[in-house]
Amino acid sequence: xxxxxxxxxxxQADTPEPSAAPPVALAGVPEPPQAPPVAxxxxxxxxxxxxxxxxxxGWPSPPxxxxxTWAPLPRKQSRENNPFVVVxxxxxxxxxxxxxGMVGTLTTEVEGVASAAPATATSTxxxxxxxxxxxxxxxxxxxxxxxxxxxxxxxxxxxFGRSTAQxxxxxxxxxxxxxxxxxxxxxxxxxxxxxxxxTMDGEAGGCKAGTDTSERPTAFYCGADNRLHMPVDSVLExxxxxxxxxxxxxxxxxxxxxQDLSGVLAAESRREFQAGxxxxxxxELSRRxxxxxxxxxxxxxxxxxxxxxxxxxxxxxxxxxxAEGGAEQTHGSPAHQGRWAxxxxxxxxxxxCNTWVAPPGDVS
Ligand SMILES: [Zn+2]
Numbered sequence: 151x152x153x154x155x156x157x158x159x160x161x162q163a164d165t166p167e168p169s170a171a172p173p174v175a176l177a178g179v180p181e182p183p184q185a186p187p188v189a190x191x192x193x194x195x196x197x198x199x200x201x202x203x204x205x206x207x208g209w210p211s212p213p214x215x216x217x218x219t220w221a222p223l224p225r226k227q228s229r230e231n232n233p234f235v236v237v238x239x240x241x242x243x244x245x246x247x248x249x250x251g252m253v254g255t256l257t258t259e260v261e262g263v264a265s266a267a268p269a270t271a272t273s274t275x276x277x278x279x280x281x282x283x284x285x286x287x288x289x290x291x292x293x294x295x296x297x298x299x300x301x302x303x304x305x306x307x308x309x310f311g312r313s314t315a316q317x318x319x320x321x322x323x324x325x326x327x328x329x330x331x332x333x334x335x336x337x338x339x340x341x342x343x344x345x346x347x348x349t350m351d352g353e354a355g356g357c358k359a360g361t362d363t364s365e366r367p368t369a370f371y372c373g374a375d376n377r378l379h380m381p382v383d384s385v386l387e388x389x390x391x392x393x394x395x396x397x398x399x400x401x402x403x404x405x406x407x408x409q410d411l412s413g414v415l416a417a418e419s420r421r422e423f424q425a426g427x428x429x430x431x432x433x434e435l436s437r438r439x440x441x442x443x444x445x446x447x448x449x450x451x452x453x454x455x456x457x458x459x460x461x462x463x464x465x466x467x468x469x470x471x472x473a474e475g476g477a478e479q480t481h482g483s484p485a486h487q488g489r490w491a492x493x494x495x496x497x498x499x500x501x502x503c504n505t506w507v508a509p510p511g512d513v514s
Contacts, residue, residue: 282342284413288421288438289506292339293412298500300331300453307459310393314350314382320393321380321400322348328404331453335500336411344376346407352381369399371406373415378403397460398447398468398491405446409439436480437513438505441490444472445503448494469495483514 285291305327308319329345336343349355356375368388369380380400389395409415418439425431448469455465473488481487489512493502505513 286417304458305454371403394464394468401447405443437482442505444491445494448491
């Protein structure tokens with residue numbers, strides 16, 4: 151494969167960064183997780199997870215006082231650090247290669263057993279179902295088949311606290327909830343599933359890189375190392391330390407993990423690479439990817455709303471917070487960021503999150 155030229159799925163997704171600091175300071179301080187050399191991707195500031203922001207019309211008021219002491223920042227985003235994408239793509243290619251290799255290995259083992267076993271065993275082997283595998287499709291990815299919703303579930307989180315240990319326990323618990331919520335959906339359409347891991351040290355991990363330090367995302371997903379990066383400092387600063395906003399940010403990043411598992415991340419990376427990272431077409435692809443992650447985050451929030459540790463107010467506030475960020479070429483306008491999270495929240499259906507077929511005017 152000519153994977154050497156492909157962007158990798160290791161993208162970081164990013165999250166918005168609301169912060170307690172003056173908006174101005176934020177706007178100018180983006181520090182992207184460094185991106186890999188590849189980068190032609192400009193680090194974009196993303197706004198996804200706005201803090202508790204004014205709720206869009208129709209949304210319930212956030213449980214938190216509207217008068218936030220911190221001003222929502224224009225978030226910078228990270229996902230987009232395109233360099234990561236390249237790394238991710240490479241990682242994806244490796245995974246695909248390994249996957250193929252594993253299939254071959256399994257087949258070999260089965261055959262070996264069969265040779266020593268009754269004929270019936272052999273026949274059984276030949277009828278084994280196809281192993282789950284990613285699909286490098288966007289608009290018609292299996293993940294987006296009609297009727298795929300997240301089952302209502304109870305997400306129990308530990309007591310919230312701002313120490314690193316407390317936040318780590320809090321996020322890790324939410325990730326377990328996200329794993330349980332998404333696994334059935336992926337498996338139902340024969341897409342692979344594997345848990346992702348949490349990293350809070352602020353390092354870029356497998357998506358490290360770059361030279362561009364002008365921006366730093368609040369958080370990001372790195373496909374290259376299959377980790378959700380939630381740096382303590384940036385997360386606390388950009389979310390104002392508001393639990394519902396953090397829950398939304400993490401759910402968005404996990405949305406990128408779902409895109410990674412389904413093949414959407416790699417497919418988008420490839421298409422964006424072909425279109426040109428900084429081109430208008432490339433940015434639109436990025437927005438469709440980011441807005442879909444917002445939609446997936448909304449789905450999760452809806453599935454756990456009103457049960458366990460996530461009250462309905464927390465869930466709706468978390469979803470509404472997506473409209474609080476600043477406009478970004480790679481993430482979309484605040485209104486659209488909020489709208490797609492709302493679509494996911496209200497519909498709880500992956501097909502409704504098919505941003506790939508949405509009119510350009512809905513993903514600007
Ligand atoms: Zn993102």
